[in-house]
Amino acid sequence: MIVVAIIGILAAIAIPRFAQMLEKSKEGATKGNIGAMKSASEIYYGNWQGLWPTTLWSSGSFSFSQNLDNIPQVKVTGAFVATSKNPSGNLVTYTAFLGTPTSRLSGWLYDSTGGYIFVNSTVHDSQNMSYSFYGFQ
Numbered sequence: 195m196i197v198v199a200i201i202g203i204l205a206a207i208a209i210p211r212f213a214q215m216l217e218k219s220k221e222g223a224t225k226g227n228i229g230a231m232k233s234a235s236e237i238y239y240g241n242w243q244g245l246w247p248t249t250l251w252s253s254g255s256f257s258f259s260q261n262l263d264n265i266p267q268v269k270v271t272g273a274f275v276a277t278s279k280n281p282s283g284n285l286v287t288y289t290a291f292l293g294t295p296t297s298r299l300s301g302w303l304y305d306s307t308g309g310y311i312f313v314n315s316t317v318h319d320s321q322n323m324s325y326s327f328y329g330f331q
């Protein structure tokens with residue numbers, strides 16, 4: 195009986211920790227995806243002598259998609275903020291002239307004037323930092 199109680203207590207402690215670790219791994223994957231997209235856009239920038247790609251995905255012989263197979267997912271789910279909109283997905287919203295995320299949307303935000311890529315959400319992560327700051331790390 196005591197062993198069952200101890201196992202129950204350990205499970206009550208471990209299960210929430212496991213969910214937090216899962217979300218933290220999604221945060222790391224999202225940061226990695228931003229890095230891959232930035233690298234691909236910088237390669238495009240170098241190949242085109244100072245022009246940023248106008249879109250993140252297009253077909254053609256000289257496009258951003260030559261440097262990246264597909265637009266990766268935003269993996270984070272907003273699990274640390276109650277009643278938040280899930281920002282995951284690979285939808286890209288386009289903006290110009292230093293547009294930054296201003297609400298709880300989903301996917302990516304891309305500014306072609308400077309090649310800036312953000313998570314298109316102001317929801318906070320496990321470190322109480324807005325997902326939109328991932329583009330600056």
